[in-house]
Amino acid sequence: MNSSPLLAINGGHPVTQSPVIIHKPHLDDTDFEYVQTALKSTFVSGDGPECRIFEQKLAQYLGVKHALFVNSATSALELAFRVKNFPKDSEVIVPNFTYTSSALGALYNDLNIKLVDVNPENGSLDVEKLEQAINPKTVAIVAVDYGGIPAEMNQIMGLANKHGLYVVHDTAQSIGSDYYGKKTGTQGHVSTFSFHGTKNLTTGEGGAVVTNDDQIAERIKILREKGTDKYSFLTDNQTRGYYEYVDIGMSYVQSNVLGALGIPQLAKLDKLNARRKQIAEYYLSELAGIKGLDFLKITEGSAHNWHLFGILVPAEHKYWILDALRAEGIMSNVHYTPLHRNKYYQNLGTDADFPGSMHFFNRLLRLPIYPSLTDDEMQNVVEAVKKIFKK
Ligand SMILES: Cc1ncc(COP(=O)(O)O)c(C=O)c1O
Known part of the structure; x- marks a missing residue:
């Protein structure tokens, strides 16, 4: 092994003295003006x-x-299940490698969660294992676009149609990604986006429920507004401001100030995603061929919004590589701990039940990617990875 240059973790000079942080929202003058x-x-x-x-x-x-x-997307997921009134104790399939919110929507509605393993190459729901997990109690599937990579929605919708299941597509991370020429958010029965500060489009906190189903949309307008039919308040001249309490509901509406922030954010989304793509392509070309380093598989037929840039590294060295990158000034990070490894979900399986998920989790690190990452910063990221892998 080549012993020079000395790694910062071993006392050498870091690649950069100015840390390259892991994510940063893009906010500019247009956003400030709208707000x-x-x-x-x-x-x-x-x-x-x-x-x-x-x-x-x-x-x-x-x-x-x-x-x-x-x-929030968490509220959106809750609403996606609230509208359905599934019988208590029905089962909802959720991928094991995801954020807790993917399961919370069903849990808030007294439904049971069945965790299913993911593909070790990209953290996406394993469609073969999905079919095996469907049973008479199953009522719905939550599909997640991990890191912005679309789930295999054609196969998932095929299984859902075959078994009469409802599909909630957790598109929290995939705004702007395409799947067979259509934007993510158009494939499931309901899709749920996040506009949290880390996302490609941000309103600070926020989310959206998206659907082509008129009945679902009408009920969600009521449920998100404390169970009132106030939606017509702004649009209906007949009711003259009168509205009624027609259902049980929650207060999930967003401030007009944040709605205003969404408008310029959406207007520049494609431009911002194009910059992410440029950075991703640079990483892909510069880091290709490094022994022990793999990239995440992009789902067939899809175009990635590059919400995250993951690398798969040797499991036995993952945390050392993370520390070594940070010592070089690159604030790499891990991501989700598989659900079954968290206290709240610990009764839903063991490592042996989720080999794909464990393999993915044990190898995954994230590199900084966001529109305002400068050319110098992305070059520093590449230099640090190459230095650590001695390429
Ligand atoms: C896959 C997934 N679903 C849901 C959420 C929840 O989003 P929010 O913070 O908008 O509730 C997140 C958060 O990052 C997520 O990664």
Whole structure:
């Protein structure tokens, strides 16, 4: 093994003295102007005119009938199940490698979770194991686009149709990704986006429920607004501001100020995603061929929004590589701990039940990727990885 240059973790000089952080939202003057205008209008409460404009533009961008802005993807997932009134104790299939919110929507609605293993090459629901997990109690599948890579939705929808199941597509990370020429968010019965500060499009906190189903959309408008039929308040001249309490509900609407932020964020999304793609292509070409380093498999027929850039490294050295990258000034990070390894989900299986998930988790590290990452910074990332892998 080549012993020079000395790694920073062993006392050598780091690749950079200015740490390259793992993610950063892109916020510019247009965003500030839209927010300021909304604030000055004094319409700061939920579901205001800017929220409605953002929803219309989002629906148009995605190519769906309804996009409903809510305060998080977690709320969106809760609503996606609340609308269905599935019998208690029904079972919902959730991939084992995901964020807790993918399961919370069903759990809040008194449904049981059945965890299913993922593909060790990209963390996506393993469709073969999915079919084996379907049983008479199964009512729904949650499909997750890990890191922005679309799940295998054709196969998942095929199985769902065969068995009469409802599909909630957790597209929290995949805004702007395509699947066979259509945006993610158009494949499942309901899709749920996140606009959290880490996402490709941000409203600080926020999310959207997206669907082509008119009935689901109408009920969600009520459920997100405390069970009232207030949606018509802004649009219906007949009711003159009168509205009723027609259902049980929650307060999941978003402030008009955040709706205003969504509009310029959406307008520049494709441009920002193009910059992410440039960075990803640079990493892919510069890091190709390094022994022991693999890239995540991109689902057939899809175009990735490069929300995350993952690398798969030798499991036995993962945490050392993470520390070594950080010592070089590159704030790499791990990601989700498989659900069954968390206290709340510990009764849902063991490592042996999820070999794909464990393999993926044990090898996965993330490299910085975001539109404002400079050329110098991305070169530093590559230099640090090569230095550590002695390439
Ligand atoms: C796959 C997935 N689903 C849901 C969520 C929850 O998103 P939010 O923070 O908007 O509730 C996240 C959060 O990052 C996520 O990664």
